[in-house]
């Protein structure tokens with residue numbers, strides 16, 4: 001016997017339909033959620049890739065910074081070594097300078113002492129020369145060396161021996177000793193009030209001097 005649908009109580013076929021619709025709605029909701037989750041996942045993948053790229057860039061940057069920092073550290077180390085060497089050099093230089101200053105002071109002291117001694121000697125020499133000059137002026141002699149009679153055996157010019165017949169005569173200009181023939185010229189020298197004997201060489205010199213300076 002076939003039972004018609006109309007014959008079933010209404011609740012028997014109505015309830016499952018509601019369940020199916022509810023389930024369909026739930027499925028639809030789940031699909032929608034799944035899609036949005038997939039989109040979120042894709043977005044988060046993108047974000048992850050982008051973050052990884054950023055991270056790599058950061059890492060490279062950090063590596064470069066570390067390298068630069070290491071370079072700077074090396075430079076600082078080199079500079080510290082240089083400073084140390086310079087300090088050593090400065091100490092050596094200071095010691096050398098100190099030694100040199102001491103030597104210079106010693107030298108200056110010695111030099112001043114010697115300078116005083118030289119000044120004293122120069123003063124004495126000046127006084128001596130002045131006296132000698134005055135004494136020779138008095139004698140009418142310009143000679144730088146007055147020859148002693150006992151030192152000479154022969155004429156300074158013609159070389160003839162002195163004896164009883166050949167007497168010794170001083171040239172009043174140079175002080176050397178000649179025979180009468182070799183010192184026969186007489187000239188009035190400055191400081192002498194009468195003509196005195198001069199040798200040929202001195203005669204030439206005195207006349208040449210007069211020609212330059214005038215009489």
Ligand SMILES: [Zn+2]
Nearest residue numbers: 155158179182
């Ligand atoms: Zn002579």
Ligand SMILES: [Zn+2]
Nearest residue numbers: 171174199202
């Ligand atoms: Zn002379």
